Amino acid sequence: MSNGLRRKLTSYGDQGFSLFLRKAFIKAMGYSDDALDRPIVGIANTYSDFNPCHGNVPQLIEATKRGVMLAGAMPMVFPTISIHESFASPTSMYLRNLMAMETEEMIRAQPMDAVVLIGGCDKTLPAQIMAAASSEIPAIFLPTGPMAVGHHGGERLGACTDCRRFWGRFRAGEIDEAEITEVNNKLASSIGTCTVMGTASTMANLTEVMGLCLPRAGSAPAVESERVRLAEETGRVAARLAVDEAAPTVREILTPQAIRNGLVALQAMGGSTNAVVHLAAITGRLGRRLDMAELDRLGRSIPLLVDLQPSGQHYMEQFHEAGGVPALLKAVRHEIDGSAPTVYGRTIGEIIDNVVDEPGQTIIRTVEKPLKPIGTIAVLHGNLAPRGAVIKQSAASKDLLQHIGRAVVFDSVEDMTLRIDSDDLDVKADDVLVLRNAGPKGAPGMPEAGYLPIPRKLARQGVKDMVRISDARMSGTAFGTIILHIAPEAADGGPLAIVRTGDRIRLDVEGRRIDIDIDEAEFDRRMLEIIDRPSPAPLRGYAKLYQERVLQADEGADFDFLQSDELDA
Numbered sequence: 001m002s003n004g005l006r007r008k009l010t011s012y013g014d015q016g017f018s019l020f021l022r023k024a025f026i027k028a029m030g031y032s033d034d035a036l037d038r039p040i041v042g043i044a045n046t047y048s049d050f051n052p053c054h055g056n057v058p059q060l061i062e063a064t065k066r067g068v069m070l071a072g073a074m075p076m077v078f079p080t081i082s083i084h085e086s087f088a089s090p091t092s093m094y095l096r097n098l099m100a101m102e103t104e105e106m107i108r109a110q111p112m113d114a115v116v117l118i119g120g121c122d123k124t125l126p127a128q129i130m131a132a133a134s135s136e137i138p139a140i141f142l143p144t145g146p147m148a149v150g151h152h153g154g155e156r157l158g159a160c161t162d163c164r165r166f167w168g169r170f171r172a173g174e175i176d177e178a179e180i181t182e183v184n185n186k187l188a189s190s191i192g193t194c195t196v197m198g199t200a201s202t203m204a205n206l207t208e209v210m211g212l213c214l215p216r217a218g219s220a221p222a223v224e225s226e227r228v229r230l231a232e233e234t235g236r237v238a239a240r241l242a243v244d245e246a247a248p249t250v251r252e253i254l255t256p257q258a259i260r261n262g263l264v265a266l267q268a269m270g271g272s273t274n275a276v277v278h279l280a281a282i283t284g285r286l287g288r289r290l291d292m293a294e295l296d297r298l299g300r301s302i303p304l305l306v307d308l309q310p311s312g313q314h315y316m317e318q319f320h321e322a323g324g325v326p327a328l329l330k331a332v333r334h335e336i337d338g339s340a341p342t343v344y345g346r347t348i349g350e351i352i353d354n355v356v357d358e359p360g361q362t363i364i365r366t367v368e369k370p371l372k373p374i375g376t377i378a379v380l381h382g383n384l385a386p387r388g389a390v391i392k393q394s395a396a397s398k399d400l401l402q403h404i405g406r407a408v409v410f411d412s413v414e415d416m417t418l419r420i421d422s423d424d425l426d427v428k429a430d431d432v433l434v435l436r437n438a439g440p441k442g443a444p445g446m447p448e449a450g451y452l453p454i455p456r457k458l459a460r461q462g463v464k465d466m467v468r469i470s471d472a473r474m475s476g477t478a479f480g481t482i483i484l485h486i487a488p489e490a491a492d493g494g495p496l497a498i499v500r501t502g503d504r505i506r507l508d509v510e511g512r513r514i515d516i517d518i519d520e521a522e523f524d525r526r527m528l529e530i531i532d533r534p535s536p537a538p539l540r541g542y543a544k545l546y547q548e549r550v551l552q553a554d555e556g557a558d559f560d561f562l563q564s565d566e567l568d569a
Contacts, residue, residue: 003242004074005036007111022111038074039242041235042112044103044128046119048082053121053200054144055191056222060231064116064142067235073113073242075235078106085122085199085448085475093277093473094445096123096130097550097559098542103131113137113242116234120144120192120222122199122476125207126278132250133285134562138241139250140343141213142234143204145222146316147192152183158195158316159188160477161309164451171421172459192222195316196309198476202271203278208325209265210258211342212250215351219320237344248341254286257337261348263295264335267302267375269328270311272476273390273484276377277446281556287564292388292554296379296512298335303370304394305331307363310479311394312371314363322363323355330355331364380483382515383523384469384495384505387487387554392479393509397465400481401509404517405432405467409501412437413449413472421456429458432467432505436496439471439489440550440557444543450474450484467507469514471496471553483507483514485553492552498526 005026009018023036043064047057061077068075081099085092107115115135117128120143132139150157162183170180193200201219208218214233220226241247259279266275280290306328308314329336330352338349365371376394393401408431410416416435419425427433433452440446450472454463468482471489488494495516499505504517516523538544549559 003113004038004040005111007040007113008109035074038072039113039239040074040076040111041068041238041242042107042110042115043075043077044106044115044117045077045079046082046124048084050087051082051084051121052188052191053084053193054082054119056144056227057118059228060118060142060144063228063231064118064235064238067232068239070232071236071239073239076110076112078110080106083121083123083127090443091445091447092121092123093447093557094546096127097546097562099123099127100130101562103128104134107131107135107137114238114247115139116142116238118142118144120200120204122203122274125203126281129207129212129250129282130285130558130562133254133282136249138247138343139212140234140238140241141207142231143193143207143213143217145192145204145220145227146195146201147188147222148190149195149315149317150186150189152186156315157183157187157189158309160194160198160475161196161479163187164478168454168459168464171453171456172462190223194477196477197270197272197306197311197316199272199274200476201316202266202269202275202476205269205271205325206262206265206275206279209329209348210262211253211340211348214344215326216320216324219316219324221317221320241343248343251286253341253343254282255340256288258340259283259290260294261336261340263291263298264302264332265325265328267295267298267377268304268332269306270304270308270376270394273377273392274473274476276390277473277485277553277557279556280554281558284556284558284563290556292379295377299375299378299393302332302335302375303367304372304374304376305365305367305370307365307371310477311376311392318363321358322361323358326351326355327358327364331366378509378512380509380512380514382513384499384514384516385486386495387552389469389483389486389514391481391483391509395479396481396509400465400467401507403432403467403481403507405430405505407432407434407499407501407503407505409434409436409499410452413443413447416449416452420453423457425455425457427455427458429461429463429466432469432507434496434499434505435468435470435472436490436499437471439486439491440552441547442471442489442491444546444550446473446553446557448473448475450482451478451480467505469505486514487552487554489552493530495523495527497530498523
């Protein structure tokens with residue numbers, strides 16, 4: 001295959017003319033023949049005024065371009081969709097597959113020999129990894145990095161676990177309008193991604209664990225000079241990839257061993273439940289299914305080691321200072337496959353071998369003295385979740401991990417919004433809040449509505465947590481005893497559709513069960529009632545495509561036609 005500007009020529013029926021025309025037009029930008037004869041490194045620009053997580057992208061692009069040119073290649077910046085969690089309606093997850101499609105097609109359509117993918121906010125890195133896993137050229141990733149912490153009332157603040165904590169206090173009447181406004185001004189004190197172990201930090205760290213970005217690029221703060229130097233070095237590596245005919249693609253880097261290393265780190269770091277959906281989508285692009293049984297086994301054998309919110313107390317800044325991902329991998333070396341490759345040429349084992357311990361740090365614990373004796377995520381099954389569900393047990397209330405309670409059912413996000421704060425709501429602290437029709441098809445888009453708020457009447461009584469179950473997701477920054485991703489979802493004929501207010505729900509995290517406590521005959525009778533229940537379908541555009549082709553949570557909520565044709569059964 002041709003390289004550089006000769007790669008992927010536009011089809012005019014005359015390749016010589018295609019190249020002639022391409023060079024004529026690009027010379028309008030001031031490029032010389034010398035520049036145009038170089039290998040080309042594409043750089044995806046995900047900057048947007050709607051995306052403060054990506055506020056440093058222009059600076060990172062300039063540093064990446066510098067690295068590319070210092071290594072003798074030609075950088076070419078191109079725009080892609082940019083998704084910010086709180087600026088996307090109805091939910092950013094709804095647009096993840098669109099971004100993955102668009103990024104993949106732009107990589108495929110334009111002449112580049114390697115590509116640098118810059119992203120940070122929750123769905124951006126997953127979308128880019130999905131795209132690159134389906135692409136034929138080498139790619140290296142550059143996370144934008146976490147924001148700085150803020151301060152209020154003598155304590156540190158970090159988006160967005162503290163967002164939820166203070167909003168809960170405001171709903172409960174513990175703080176007034178003036179204070180919540182002051183907190184609002186201080187929660188996000190700089191550009192960058194959420195500084196707790198939410199989805200953005202989790203996916204950035206997993207990108208590093210799986211060998212797709214440079215060491216420490218998963219955690220270096222967005223506003224520090226180290227992040228810019230990492231960008232320059234990323235450009236240098238991309239230039240090497242562009243000229244190396246044997247350079248590995250993302251598909252070749254993401255071996256089963258690399259994915260399993262990611263699951264190990266996910267359990268040890270207190271990572272987001274959203275990572276499970278994203279990893280399932282990524283592995284689907286590779287022709288494999290995510291091994292949920294192995295994820296659960298690791299959750300039993302690997303304790304929580306990282307003391308970051310929402311499972312601990314601290315922030316990404318402290319995690320980075322403690323050694324970041326390499327130090328974490330050293331702590332779980334016994335479970336890590338050190339032979340896993342990286343895009344920059346070294347093995348993960350070599351990275352671990354070079355770790356220098358940070359004296360006195362307590363953010364990354366040892367297996368012998370963990371933060372908590374359990375792993376981050378447990379995988380549940382039962383008659384309510386025949387294809388599985390997840391709970392972030394490390395951020396749950398210990399006394400609710402085994403619980404039987406009366407169901408209080410909400411039929412949709414809208415239904416919950418309208419009734420959750422009513423003083424007439426029939427609810428008690430030991431009840432189980434149930435939200436359905438909030439999955440990939442039902443919402444649509446599987447929003448982060450699984451973090452059902454504590455009903456206001458109970459919040460005012462001091463209730464801080466309840467068992468909550470849904471076919472939705474929740475933010476990786478959230479906390480509580482919350483069962484998510486129930487598959488299949490209610491809107492796809494899943495058993496969550498048959499739950500009625502007043503039914504008894506049984507949760508047993510140790511036994512890995514979530515069940516409705518009714519006899520089998522009644523269960524079967526109710527299930528028959530939901531067969532062929534019609535659901536409204538969008539008439540046009542992306543909404544129609546999404547509704548017709550999206551998969552369930554256990555399959556990554558990707559589109560069926562984007563999964564590899566070689567997908568294992």
